[in-house]
Amino acid sequence: MKNAKANYILTITCPDVAGLVAEVSSLLAKNGAFILEANHHNELTSGRAFLRFAFVDQTEGHSADGWRAHYQPLIARYQADLKIYDISQPMKVMIAVSKFGHCLQDLIHRWKAGILPVEICGVVSNHEDMRSFVEWAGLPFHHLPITKDTKPQQEQQIRDLFKSYDAELLILARYMQILSAEMCQDFDGKAINIHHSFLPSFKGARPYSQAHAKGVKIIGATAHYVTTNLDEGPIIEQAVERVDHSVSVEEFVTIGRETETVALTRAVRWHGERRVLLDGPRTVIFK
Numbered sequence: 001m002k003n004a005k006a007n008y009i010l011t012i013t014c015p016d017v018a019g020l021v022a023e024v025s026s027l028l029a030k031n032g033a034f035i036l037e038a039n040h041h042n043e044l045t046s047g048r049a050f051l052r053f054a055f056v057d058q059t060e061g062h063s064a065d066g067w068r069a070h071y072q073p074l075i076a077r078y079q080a081d082l083k084i085y086d087i088s089q090p091m092k093v094m095i096a097v098s099k100f101g102h103c104l105q106d107l108i109h110r111w112k113a114g115i116l117p118v119e120i121c122g123v124v125s126n127h128e129d130m131r132s133f134v135e136w137a138g139l140p141f142h143h144l145p146i147t148k149d150t151k152p153q154q155e156q157q158i159r160d161l162f163k164s165y166d167a168e169l170l171i172l173a174r175y176m177q178i179l180s181a182e183m184c185q186d187f188d189g190k191a192i193n194i195h196h197s198f199l200p201s202f203k204g205a206r207p208y209s210q211a212h213a214k215g216v217k218i219i220g221a222t223a224h225y226v227t228t229n230l231d232e233g234p235i236i237e238q239a240v241e242r243v244d245h246s247v248s249v250e251e252f253v254t255i256g257r258e259t260e261t262v263a264l265t266r267a268v269r270w271h272g273e274r275r276v277l278l279d280g281p282r283t284v285i286f287k
C-alpha cells in the first residue's frame with residue numbers, strides 16, 4: 001500500500017510471552033488492518049512487553065472501540081493494558097507558560113509550520129507577558145493569576161479550559177508554578193514539563209545557577225511527565241550542550257534555552273504520535 005497514512009495506533013503493555021507479537025499482528029491482519037509500523041520491546045528487568053502498531057483500517061468499517069472489541073479476549077488472557085487511538089485528527093493540546101516564552105514560541109512556530117503533529121488550542125499563563133505573541137499567532141490567551149490562597153480556584157480554571165478544548169495534553173512550557181497533588185492526579189500521563197537542567201541534577205528553582213556553581217562541563221534540559229514529586233516524573237527526552245570555565249551563568253541560560261526547546265518539542269511530538277509508553281517511573285519510546 002503506497003503512501004498510506006496510518007489512521008490508528010495500537011499500544012499494549014503486558015507480561016511478555018512467546019507468540020504475543022504474532023497473535024496481536026495476526027488479529028490486525030485478520031480484521032483488515034494494513035500494518036505500517038510495528039515495534040516490540042521486552043523489558044528484561046520486569047519481563048514486560050511493550051508493543052506499538054501503526055496501521056490503516058482497509059475496511060474503513062471500524063471505530064477505535066470496534067478494534068478494541070477484537071482484543072477483549074487477548075486483554076483478559078494477558079491482563080494487558082491495551083489502548084487504541086484514532087489518529088485521523090491531531091491530538092489537541094493546551095500550553096501553560098509564565099514569563100519566559102522561548103519554548104512556547106518554538107512550539108507555536110513549529111505548529112504553524114505544520115511540523116508538529118498536535119493541534120494547539122489555547123495558552124494559559126499566570127502572567128500577561130506572552131499575551132501579545134499568542135494573540136498575534138491567532139490563539140486564545142487566558143491570563144490566570146495565582147496566589148497561595150487562590151491556587152485551588154486557578155487550577156480549576158485550568159481544568160475547565162482544558163476540558164472546554166477537549167484537550168488531551170497540558171504542556172508546561174516554562175510554567176513556574178508547582179501543580180498540586182490533585183492536579184497531578186487529574187493530569188496523570190497528560191502533562192509534560194520542561195525542566196531546565198539535565199535531571200536528576202539540579203532539581204527545583206534556579207538550576208542554571210546551581211550548575212554554574214558546580215562548574216559542570218555539560219548543561220541540558222529534561223522533558224518529563226508531571227508528578228507530585230517535583231522534577232521527578234518519567235523522563236521523555238533530554239538534550240545537552242557543552243560548556244566550560246569561560247561560560248558565564250548568563251550564557252548558561254542562553255545556551256540552555258536551545259536545549260529546552262529541542263527536548264520539549266521532541267517530547268511533545270513523540271507523545272502526540274502515541275510513541276511514548278509508561279513503564280512505571282520510566283518510559284519506553286518507539287521513535
Ligand SMILES: Nc1nc2c(c(=O)[nH]1)N[C@@H](CN(C=O)c1ccc(C(=O)N[C@@H](CCC(=O)O)C(=O)O)cc1)CN2
Binds near residue numbers: 180226
Ligand atoms: N507537580 C509539579 N508541578 C510542576 C513541576 C513538577 O515537576 N511537578 N515542574 C514545574 C516546573 N519547574 C521546574 O521545572 C518548577 C517550577 C516552579 C518551581 C517553584 O519553586 N515555584 C514556586 C513559585 C515560583 C514563582 O511564583 O515564580 C512555587 O510554586 O512555590 C520549581 C520548579 C512546573 N510545575
